[in-house]
Amino acid sequence: MLCNWPDHVFTISMLSKFSSTPTTEHLSAATYMLRDLRHTANLTIQYNVSDSEATMPISYNDSDFAGDADDRKSTSGYVFMLAGGAITWCARKQPLVAFSTVEAEYIGASDAAKEAIWACSLHARILYGKILYKHGEQCPHCLCSDNDSTATKPPQIFVNNQGAIQLAKNAKFHERTKPISIRFHFNRDACERNAIKTTYLPTSDMLANIKTKNLPRDTHWKYAHRLGLVSRDSGEVADRPCVK
Numbered sequence: 001m002l003c004n005w006p007d008h009v010f011t012i013s014m015l016s017k018f019s020s021t022p023t024t025e026h027l028s029a030a031t032y033m034l035r036d037l038r039h040t041a042n043l044t045i046q047y048n049v050s051d052s053e054a055t056m057p058i059s060y061n062d063s064d065f066a067g068d069a070d071d072r073k074s075t076s077g078y079v080f081m082l083a084g085g086a087i088t089w090c091a092r093k094q095p096l097v098a099f100s101t102v103e104a105e106y107i108g109a110s111d112a113a114k115e116a117i118w119a120c121s122l123h124a125r126i127l128y129g130k131i132l133y134k135h136g137e138q139c140p141h142c143l144c145s146d147n148d149s150t151a152t153k154p155p156q157i158f159v160n161n162q163g164a165i166q167l168a169k170n171a172k173f174h175e176r177t178k179p180i181s182i183r184f185h186f187n188r189d190a191c192e193r194n195a196i197k198t199t200y201l202p203t204s205d206m207l208a209n210i211k212t213k214n215l216p217r218d219t220h221w222k223y224a225h226r227l228g229l230v231s232r233d234s235g236e237v238a239d240r241p242c243v244k
Contacts, residue, residue, distance in 0.1 A: 005037070006045070006079065006086045006089045006210075006224075006227045006229070007210055007220065007223070007224040007227060007229065008033060008036075008037070009077070009089055009090070009091045009211055010075070010077065010091045010210065010211050010212060010213065010214070011029070011033050011214075012033075013075070013091045013092060013093070015029060015030055015033070017093075042231055042232045042233055043229045043230065043231060043232065044229070044230060044231075044232040045085040045086060045227070045228045045229060045230075046084070046085055046228050046229075046230045047082070047083040047084055047085040047228065048083055048084040048085075049083055056082075056120065056123070056153070056155055056156075057080045057081065057082045057087065057116070057119045057120055057123055057155055058080065058081050058082070058155065058156050058158070059078055059079070059080050059081075059112050059115070059116050059119075059155065059156065059157040059158065060078065060079050060080075060081070060157075060158045060201070060206060060207040060208040061076075061077070061078040061105075061108055061109050061111075061112040061157055061158065061159050061208050062076075062077055062078070062105075062108065062159075062160060062206050062208035062209055062211060062212050063075065063076045063077070063094070063098075063101075063104040063105045063107065063108035063212060064104070064212045064213050065098065065100070065101045065104045066097070066098070066104075067212070067213065068093060071097070072097055073093050073094050073095075073096070073097055073098075074093070074094045074097075074098050074104040074107070074108075075091060075092070075093050075094065075212045075213075076090075076091070076092060076093075076094055076104075076107065076108030076111055076112075076212065077089075077090065077091040077092075077108070077208045077210075077211020077212040078090055078108070078111065078112040078115065078157075078208055078211065079207055079208050079210075079211060079227065080115065080116070080119055081207070081227075081228075082123070084228050085227070085228030086227045086228055087119070088115065088119060089211065090111070090115070090211070091211040091212060094107050094108070100163075101161060101163070102161060102163035102164050102167060103180060105159060105160075105161035105163070105164035106163075106164040106167050106168065106180065106184065106187065107180065107184045109157060109159055109164055109168065109187045109198060110184040110185070110186050110187040112157050112187075113157060113186055113187045113190045113195075113196050114186060116155045116157055116190075116195075116196050117155075117190065117195055117196065119155070120155045154194050154195055154196050154197045155196055155197070156196075156197050156198075156199050157196055157197070157198050157199070158199050158200075158201035158206065158207075158208075159198050159199070159200060159201065160200070160201050160202060160203045160206045161200075162200055164198075165198045165199075165200055167188070168187045168188050168191050168198050169188075169191055169198070170188075207223055207226055207227070209223060210223040210224065210227075
């Protein structure tokens with residue numbers, strides 16, 4: 001989903017499920033999205049090196065719960081911000097059915113954790129690799145590294161579910177974690193290694209909401225502006241278009 005425009009990734013993800021057998025309802029939704037793209041063709045992502053988020057990629061992660069009416073699977077979405085603009089984002093359906101909102105958020109956070117370690121490793125190597133690390137040394141942001149990662153500030157992953165955060169920090173195996181595949185416990189292992197840090201963020205401030213659900217137009221554009229989308233012509237935040 002990296003090739004899609006950041007504020008339309010959820011819509012494209014949903015419509016792609018019906019590409020082989022679309023109905024008139026799906027055609028109507030696709031037509032509406034194309035009209036919106038036509039009216040927002042002048043938008044671009046703006047980065048600001050003086051922004052407070054410029055030093056390290058920050059992740060916003062969100063998941064709905066059983067949002068797919070056909071198979072009751074949840075949708076996960078994340079977006080990474082750097083220098084006030086989105087640098088990588090994703091929205092996709094989870095491969096298994098979650099039994100609770102906590103599980104859905106926990107599974108989604110696992111995908112974000114893997115992306116966070118990759119993004120921060122790349123970011124550190126580009127900016128500091130030739131200065132801080134000698135030949136053969138590994139970046140401390142890499143989870144497989146033997147270096148002491150506690151010396152490096154871990155990247156933050158914002159999650160809007162306290163239960164999922166506690167599940168990542170609590171290594172005790174109990175009944176509610178049994179249905180979760182072992183590979184989704186990567187998030188917990190990354191927290192223990194101090195490779196990432198999960199932080200609570202209220203749903204009203206969760207930027208990844210735009211990746212997991214349909215939003216009212218004003219709310220959609222509020223998040224789109226926070227993704228760094230501005231008018232290519234003026235360089236200022238664009239007014240939301242009136243799509244007819």
